[in-house]
Amino acid sequence: MLYLGIANVLFLLRYALASAQGARRQVYYVVLWALFLFSAFRFQVGCDWSGYYYQYLAATTTDWSLIFNRRDPIWWAVLGWLKDMGLPYPVANVASSAVFFIGVHVLARRQPDPLGFLVLLLPILIINMPMSAIRQGAAIGLLCIGFAAFIDRRPIRFALWVVIAAGFHSSASIFLLLLPIATGRYTKTRLLMAAILAILGALLLISGDSAEVASSRYIETGREAFGAVFRVGILGMSALYFFLFVRKKWMQTFPQDYSIVSIGAIGMALAFLLIPVSTVIADRFGYYLIPIQAMIFARLPYLPFKSNHALHSALPYIMLLLVFGIWTQFSGHFQQCYIPYNSWIFGLPDGDLLR
Template sequence: MTYYLIFFLLLGASFLRKFGPEIERFLYLFLLFSLFIFCAFRYEIGCDWLTYKEIYNYDDAVYFFRQGGTLEFGYNLSMIGLKALGLGFQAFNILIALIFFTGLNAIAQRNINPIFFLALAFPIVIVNLPMSGLRQAAAFGFLCFASLSFIDKKMFRYILFVLLATSFHSSAIIFLLLSPFLRFELTQKNILLASIFLAPIAGVILTSSYGNIAISRYVDSDLASSGSYFRVGILFLVGSYFLLFLKANWKELFPRDYKFILLSSIAMIGCFFILLLSTVIADRLGFYLWIPALIILARMQTIPNRYRQLSVASSFIGLLLIFTFWANYSYFFDRCYNPYQMKFLANHYHSIDFFPQKIA
């Protein structure tokens, strides 16, 4: 019930902006910091907690020779640096949460109602990434800055942040393929030229050792992600809704980021079809596409449309239903996220469960 309470608290706070910008600013910063604490100081929460803790406690030399690990130098160097300072695994959690929420804040600040943005991000993005998938959480944070660099047409910054994201999770390297579109308009000629240029690069990535590792892990194996159908399905609906109902108005109202959102919407639809190849790959890539998806969902309330209020309400209801189904019927959620526990000191942690279940 802790997670529901936070979700509805964020939702309720998003309507308090009518009391003035000062109140809104204070509430936003307070809630952002609270979410950071909630994720950074969690204790034994998240399905990958023990795995990341064991990796952190390995010998430093292992990091650079781990299978597929050489590309993820940011992940490896951050662990080595923290251990050199005598800091434990909790410090690593704090670092990842800091990267994630710094990036999320940068995106949220570009939107009219940043608290609304946080509320949308909580049930899927925040619960899944900085509370479990630490490497991808850091990659997500850097890709937030990469997304803003794409919108601002800053080529060097875009490539830099994509590489930083890749240094924590190698899957982020695919976003280098978007770099040619940063400077050029989306015409048929430019798309054709970019495709000719990018095809061999994509081939190199797929046939590299990292591509082979991904194929062997996620395509040729039996590894699957049942939750990906719901998460990627929502992305498919968001991308389709943009292309069908928001595209024209968006180009007029938000020309600055129109190209980024248009390309991302196409990618959201394409990600849905990747499910046929691998649910895990679709899910991994899909988490990054939540950056533009959150922008679309957060701005729907500002775009003139006869169904505007219905669309905004539907987005929240949809996220709530997906989260409710996951929280109540997923074995992994019950095992990995309940009850929520927080730890500040080395030998102590505080258990937080506002609505504890009775034990028979």
């Protein structure tokens, strides 16, 4: 199968270049562009293809006085601009994918292994977001830039990127709750504050009308919610692994971004605890944390494990490839949404879902 083949090639490529850091950085740019083209120029691929097409039809103006009265105003402005310019609907996927991959690149280039970071995003985040839920995909890309500002202790920039991300998908606004702890050194007090704010944010997310919109839009079948249990379950296991095996080593090796990964791990645990309340809300919240999960996994080779160092480094790749293989081979939902893969990179085919 195409998707599993791509994942295997990328994971094997990362393994083959394990001891060639310079080559990994060069190959990273090739892989980044290839994944962007694969995502941006898909045609009638992705679970939300038709849903966003109808949003495109509903977008009639770029009048900001009207757009700001709608949820996700920047997204509606993009759709309105596309219609004003006479551009076909698939261009919306190009725009959203560009935002996603630019944001991912901003965070990836700060990693000691950008290629590892990028390929770890493929099995779950890239397939589900810029290749399907494109509004949230764009929001996640912008939030990646926000995470970089958080690491640099620039709270105003962090807040700005979160607000812009919320203009694409309102659920991103929950990360504004991290603003008070984006200003200084990480302490246990700040950890407690982060936990409290995360809990309050989750309660707001569940109780607000955003939860109702998400429920009506995404809770369609038991199978979809069942898949969310596995995705969020991986996040929960990642949080447990971080606090049991990685936290102290990370504090010693990468103190500058210890704050964001620790808070991210708390969020992963919280997402797992949200499963009994709503698998859909837990799933949607969890997607925002996958870049932080990838940061943790991609840096395992650089942490001072006293034993089983190679196993710790390889385990995330093995786990994600196994999960991705099971999903692509046995999920009817995947078969329906992503098979066959078609691209319009060499021209738009005739069809109804173009303008």
